[in-house]
Structures are given as structure tokens and as C-alpha cells.
Amino acid sequence: MSQPTTTGGRRQPASSPLSDLLTGERGLGRYAFYLPLAFLIAFFVVPMLLTLVWSVFERTNFWMEPGFTFGAYADFFGSARFENFLRAMKSSAISVLVAFVLGFPIAVFVRSSVPEKAQHKAILLFILPFMISEVIRIFALRPILGRHGVLNDALIGSGLIDDPISIFIYTPTGVVIGEVMSYLPFMVFCGFLAMESVPRYIFEVCDDLGSDTLTTLRRVIVPLAAPGILAATIFIFINGIGVFLIPDILGGPGAVNAGTLVLNAISALDFPLAMAIAAIMLVILMALLLIGHWLFDLTKLLDPAKR
Amino acid sequence: MNNQYEFSRRLFMGGLAATAGMTALGRTGSALAADNKLNLWAAPIAKPFKTWDEVNAKAGINIAWSPKSASADEALTKMLVGDGQKLYDAFTDNGGGMEDAMGQNKVIAKLDTSRMKNWGLLRDDVKSPSGVAAHSVRYNGDVYGVPYIANADSLAYDKGAIGGDIDTWGAVFDSQFKGRVAMQDDFGPTLTNTAIYLHESGKVEIKDRSNMSPDEVKAVCQFLIDQKKKGQFRTFWNGFAQGVDLMASGEVVMMSCWEPIQRVSAKKSKKDIVYGTMKEGHQVWNNIVMLTNGGVKRGREGAFYSLCDTFLSPWYTTRQLSRFGFASLTTGMVEYMDANADKFNVADLKAVLARKETRYAVKGNAWQNVYPKNLRAYQEWWSRVQAA
Numbered sequence: 001m002s003q004p005t006t007t008g009g010r011r012q013p014a015s016s017p018l019s020d021l022l023t024g025e026r027g028l029g030r031y032a033f034y035l036p037l038a039f040l041i042a043f044f045v046v047p048m049l050l051t052l053v054w055s056v057f058e059r060t061n062f063w064m065e066p067g068f069t070f071g072a073y074a075d076f077f078g079s080a081r082f083e084n085f086l087r088a089m090k091s092s093a094i095s096v097l098v099a100f101v102l103g104f105p106i107a108v109f110v111r112s113s114v115p116e117k118a119q120h121k122a123i124l125l126f127i128l129p130f131m132i133s134e135v136i137r138i139f140a141l142r143p144i145l146g147r148h149g150v151l152n153d154a155l156i157g158s159g160l161i162d163d164p165i166s167i168f169i170y171t172p173t174g175v176v177i178g179e180v181m182s183y184l185p186f187m188v189f190c191g192f193l194a195m196e197s198v199p200r201y202i203f204e205v206c207d208d209l210g211s212d213t214l215t216t217l218r219r220v221i222v223p224l225a226a227p228g229i230l231a232a233t234i235f236i237f238i239n240g241i242g243v244f245l246i247p248d249i250l251g252g253p254g255a256v257n258a259g260t261l262v263l264n265a266i267s268a269l270d271f272p273l274a275m276a277i278a279a280i281m282l283v284i285l286m287a288l289l290l291i292g293h294w295l296f297d298l299t300k301l302l303d304p305a306k307r
Numbered sequence: 308m309n310n311q312y313e314f315s316r317r318l319f320m321g322g323l324a325a326t327a328g329m330t331a332l333g334r335t336g337s338a339l340a341a342d343n344k345l346n347l348w349a350a351p352i353a354k355p356f357k358t359w360d361e362v363n364a365k366a367g368i369n370i371a372w373s374p375k376s377a378s379a380d381e382a383l384t385k386m387l388v389g390d391g392q393k394l395y396d397a398f399t400d401n402g403g404g405m406e407d408a409m410g411q412n413k414v415i416a417k418l419d420t421s422r423m424k425n426w427g428l429l430r431d432d433v434k435s436p437s438g439v440a441a442h443s444v445r446y447n448g449d450v451y452g453v454p455y456i457a458n459a460d461s462l463a464y465d466k467g468a469i470g471g472d473i474d475t476w477g478a479v480f481d482s483q484f485k486g487r488v489a490m491q492d493d494f495g496p497t498l499t500n501t502a503i504y505l506h507e508s509g510k511v512e513i514k515d516r517s518n519m520s521p522d523e524v525k526a527v528c529q530f531l532i533d534q535k536k537k538g539q540f541r542t543f544w545n546g547f548a549q550g551v552d553l554m555a556s557g558e559v560v561m562m563s564c565w566e567p568i569q570r571v572s573a574k575k576s577k578k579d580i581v582y583g584t585m586k587e588g589h590q591v592w593n594n595i596v597m598l599t600n601g602g603v604k605r606g607r608e609g610a611f612y613s614l615c616d617t618f619l620s621p622w623y624t625t626r627q628l629s630r631f632g633f634a635s636l637t638t639g640m641v642e643y644m645d646a647n648a649d650k651f652n653v654a655d656l657k658a659v660l661a662r663k664e665t666r667y668a669v670k671g672n673a674w675q676n677v678y679p680k681n682l683r684a685y686q687e688w689w690s691r692v693q694a695a
Contacts, residue, residue, distance in 0.1 A: 062384075063387060079691075083694045142556075143556070146558050148556055148557050248492075248545055254535065265686075267379070268683075269383060
């Protein structure tokens with residue numbers, strides 16, 4: 001066994017074939033930085049490519065076989081599924097808008113009015129709900145929004161209404177409420193992240209120049225925070241289209257989104273169709289990311305030097 | 308995934324060791340099953356107990372249980388393209404389609420009914436090759452599945468809120484209950500029950516409610532689309548918990564659903580929620596347990612037949628009835644509960660059984676068909692109902 005060596009008074013670990021193999025100049029350690037890349041390829045690029053390839057396979061009775069057909073895409077665009085998909089996109093767009101109207105002012109308020117030391121703690125409060133499973137969060141809305149739920153009871157109790165309101169749940173409104181409740185923290189968090197690049201004195205300068213709050217927000221703050229707003233928009237939009245849980249639990253009769261369409265296709269053993277819907281979602285996601293990056297350089301959000 | 312991998316590895320290693328031992332001793336395959344182990348992939352509803360211990364003790368077997376969802380596609384993908392045959396000796400699923408798919412693809416083994424002493428307890432509906440439910444356990448005329456639960460699905464309604472009893476599916480589409488009605492978010496039962504209503508009430512002529520032509524599917528779905536546009540449905544329920552919640556909370560006053568949903572929501576809400584008998588008919592179904600060819604190779608047939616005998620016994624079926632309100636199409640439950648009156652609410656169970664008998668006897672009933680011939684038409688039109 002080799003003895004530890006001493007360099008400059010410090011004891012160096014003994015060199016061994018194993019440590020040479022792992023950490024030596026020509027050891028395996030130098031490939032460690034490629035691990036994330038390998039991970040990305042194995043768990044993102046390859047599955048996505050397979051999704052595209054399988055979407056043009058031929059459907060068989062219980063599975064699929066190699067082939068090249070756009071039958072699944074024709075099936076999707078030529079049926080009511082496409083109509084459902086468009087509705088899910090519309091619902092998601094409304095959710096994004098509502099989340100922006102409710103969430104972004106919170107980010108602005110935290111950045112402009114909360115002492116700097118407390119800002120991250122304040123933002124943390126909005127992220128905490130994410131520690132709870134989404135199923136539980138969505139499910140917990142049912143006793144609140146139902147005909148005999150807490151909200152209706154409160155409205156009736158306060159004398160504002162006489163009969164329970166039905167639109168809070170099992171309606172498209174219910175889906176928007178669920179999506180906003182689920183994804184609002186993303187708007188707050190991404191908005192705040194982008195707002196960190198806006199110096200606090202900007203607010204004072206705008207005040208001094210006599211700009212009202214709305215004008216400041218519209219002409220100064222929103223353009224500066226655009227990468228963060230766009231990142232949150234993409235996240236909420238894509239989740240709104242794809243996470244079937246919310247329409248499933250809070251939606252009305254037959255409420256569906258792309259996630260439900262994929263599940264329905266799998267249930268009917270139409271795997272190429274499921275893959276085609278997933279591929280279409282993938283294309284939308286990529287398109288949104290490219291447009292967003294082209295317009296606002298999304299890397300600004302993660303790179304303080306660029307802000 | 309890890310567990311499955313470990314499971315496969317253990318199985319492989321165990322199998323290797325057993326094969327080596329067998330070869331050395333010159334034993335036959337049946338020696339493999341000396342531990343009476345059975346790898347069972349089954350829906351939780353198959354277990355009307357907290358654990359499988361009671362079934363193990365009764366059947367003299369050792370069940371290694373893996374929970375399975377009710378989703379048919381999961382079984383098909385696992386068994387046809389996945390590693391299901393390696394992992395499981397037996398599994399459960401819907402009768403009336405699944406056994407055909409599995410039999411056709413040589414996943415499951417033909418059964419020898421003479422090896423089940425309780426096979427004779429089954430009603431002629433299933434037992435007789437010409438029985439109305441014979442097809443639900445058979446493929447190409449041979450028995451491939453053993454039923455362990457069955458029912459005629461119906462309508463649950465809040466008698467107090469409605470102010471009386473309901474005996475027709477027409478109530479679901481009655482405008483006086485607009486917005487207070489739900490149906491299942493599954494084209495199988497929802498289209499079949501609607502088809503039964505439309506046919507029996509003379510509104511639409513439908514030759515086979517279990518296996519509709521594309522035009523018939525279209526007629527049924529257009530009727531549902533029209534109802535949906537009028538705002539008749541509060542929602543389409545999906546899953547046991549949501550079903551219970553909808554009925555118990557009073558969100559809806561009637562709902563086509565599984566019987567356990569009615570039982571649990573009545574108990575939870577303490578309301579007079581009743582499972583009715585519809586004069587037009589019901590979708591009738593059963594769940595079956597099947598033996599995989601992998602299980603046969605591993606010598607698990609003995610354990611499988613012991614399990615089937617237990618599933619068919621009044622000891623099991625009465626407990627199923629008591630716990631979930633389901634019961635197989637077997638006989639002997641009344642005698643068993645009378646003989647064990649201290650263990651059951653006999654009056655309640657007899658009432659449940661009597662209502663089942665009334666439902667089974669309705670002329671317009673249609674048997675479940677998991678894979679109707681025009682499945683694509685069902686899918687396509689169901690997506691239009693969803694989009695409406």
C-alpha cells in the first residue's frame with residue numbers, strides 16, 4: 001500500500017490505481033461534466049424522437065408496427081379532437097391572462113415595496129403551496145367551489161345571492177380557476193425573477209416624472225420583465241393544455257385537454273394517435289420557446305450578467 | 308420500475324435455481340409450485356379484506372399481489388407487449404372482450420373447469436355454453452376466465468331530493484333535473500345505457516346495444532350532444548372518489564354509476580340514496596380472473612384453480628357483496644349468509660341481492676363489450692360528445 005505524501009505541509013491522499021482511474025488527469029472524472037448532457041439525450045431527446053417516429057407508425061389491433069403514415073395526424077385534425085384541442089388552448093390562454101393579471105402585480109409589489117431582505121421570503125410564501133401534491137390541491141377545491149361548497153355558503157350567508165352559483169365547478173370556468181390556482185406561483189416567481197433586473201430606483205424615477213402606476217407598468221416594468229413573463233406564460237399554457245387532472249376533476253361534462261385526448265387514445269389502444277398528439281404538443285412548446293427566445297432572449301432570465 | 312426489475316431478477320434467479328434443482332432430482336414442472344405461490348395482478352376490488360391473508364388461508368395459497376387499475380389498455384400493453392407474462396401468473400380484467408384479446412394473442416391459457424369444484428355454483432347464464440353471459444368467459448367456445456364479481460349497472464338517485472322513486476333512464480334526460488345529473492366519463496357504459504334507453508323507449512332502433520354500427524353510435528351520440536347542449540349534465544364523473552363526492556355532496560341528484568358508489572355515498576351523506584332498477588335495462592358486466600401461459604410454465608395452475616374455487620365460493624362472494632355490493636353470478640350466498648348471520652347484516656344483503664335479481668331479469672339488458680367491432684366510431688363520436 002502506498003503511503004500518503006506531504007506537499008507544503010499538507011498531507012495529500014495516497015494515489016491508487018482506482019483514484020487515478022476516477023480523478024487522474026486522464027481519468028474518467030473528466031467525463032463527469034458530460035453526464036447532464038447524456039441525461040438530457042437519454043431522457044429528453046431520445047423519447048421525443050421516438051414520439052415523432054411512433055406517431056407515423058401503423059396502428060395494429062393492440063399495438064403498432066413500423067410504417068410511414070400520417071393517418072394519426074389526419075385522425076386528429078379531421079375529428080372533434082382538434083376542436084377539443086383548440087378549446088383547451090383557449091382555456092389555457094385565459095388562464096395565462098388571469099394569472100398575469102393576478103400574479104404579476106404581486107411580483108412588482110414585492111420588488112418595489114417589500115424590504116430587500118424580506119423579498120425572497122415573501123416570494124417563498126407563494127411557492128410553498130407547491131410542496132403539496134397537485135392532486136390534493138385540485139381536489140381540495142371541490143368542497144370550496146361546489147353548489148354546497150364554502151364559497152356558495154359564504155355568498156348565500158352574506159345575503160349576496162339567494163341560490164347557489166353553479167359556474168364555479170364542473171364548467172370551463174372551474175378549469176380556469178383550477179389552472180390559475182395551480183400555476184399562479186409560476187407567474188409570481190418568474191415575474192419576480194425578471195423584476196430583480198429592474199433597479200428599485202426605476203420606480204422612484206417614474207414617480208418623479210409623474211407617470212401613473214398603469215403607465216409605469218405598461219411602458220417600463222412589463223417590457224423589462226418580459227422574459228420572465230414569457231417563461232411563466234409558456235409554462236402555464238403548456239401545462240394547461242397537457243395536465244389532464246384539472247379538467248378531469250373540475251371540468252364539466254366531457255371537459256378535455258390534450259392530456260385527456262392522449263389518455264383516451266391510449267385507452268382505445270390507438271398508440272400512433274397518442275404519439276401524434278404528444279408530437280403536436282411538442283411542436284407547440286418548441287415554437288413558443290423559439291419565438292420567446294427570438295423576441296426576448298430567455299437566457300436573460302437565468303443569467304444576471306445579461307440583465 | 309426498480310421493484311419490477313428486482314422482481315424479474317429474483318424470479319429469474321429463483322427460476323434458475325429451481326430448474327437446476329429439478330434437473331438434478333428429475334422432477335416434473337409441478338414441483339416448482341410446491342410453495343403454492345401465485346403472482347396475482349388484480350384490481351383492488353378483488354380483495355374484500357384489508358389484506359390477502361384471509362384468501363390465502365382459505366385457498367391454501369400464497370398470493371403475491373400487484374395492484375392493477377381498471378384500465379383495459381394497461382392490461383393489454385402489459386400482457387401483449389410488456390413483461391406481464393413473466394411477472395404474473397394470473398390477472399383480472401373485464402370479461403366480454405378482454406379474454407378474446409388475450410386468448411387470440413396466446414397470453415392466457417384455456418381452463419379446465421373440472422379442476423374447480425365450485426364451478427358448478429355458477430349460474431347457467433355463465434356456465435352453460437349457450438347462456439346469455441357465456442361469451443364473457445369464453446374465447447372460441449373454450450373457457451378462459453372465471454368470473455369473481457358482476458353486476459347490472461344502474462342509476463343512483465337521491466330519493467329525498469327527487470321526492471320519489473325512479474324506474475327509467477328517461478329521468479336522466481328529463482329537463483326538470485337539468486344540470487343535476489351525471490353520467491360516467493366512459494363511452495362504454497354511457498353509450499350502452501343510452502342506447503338501451505333509446506331502443507327500449509322506441510326512439511331509435513338499435514339492433515345490438517353492445518355492438519353498435521357506426522350509424523347507431525352516431526344516433527346515440529347525437530342524442531347525448533343535444534342533451535349536453537341543453538345543459539342537462541352537471542358533469543361526467545370519472546373515478547370512484549369523484550362519483551361518491553358528486554352524490555354525497557348533493558351536487559347531482561341522480562347519476563348512472565357503479566353500485567359501490569351508491570352504497571358509500573348513502574353511508575357518507577346519510578341520505579336516502581337508492582340504486583334503482585331501470586325498466587328499459589342495464590349494462591351487465593362481470594370481471595374475470597385469467598391464468599397466463601407464463602403461469603402455466605411456472606407450474607402455478609394448482610394455485611390458480613385454488614384461487615378460483617375460493618372466488619366462486621359463497622364465503623368469498625358473500626363478503627364481496629357485503630363490502631362492495633358486488634357479487635359474482637353464483638349461487639349459494641343466501642344459504643351462506645343465513646348460516647353465518649352473526650357476521651353479516653343479512654336483511655340488507657338480501658335486499659341488495661333481491662334488487663340485483665330484479666335488474667338481471669330486465670329484458671332489455673345488454674352485456675358489456677370491451678372491444679366493440681366499430682371501436683373507432685365509438686371513439687370518434689365520444690370525442691364529439693366531449694367537444695359539444
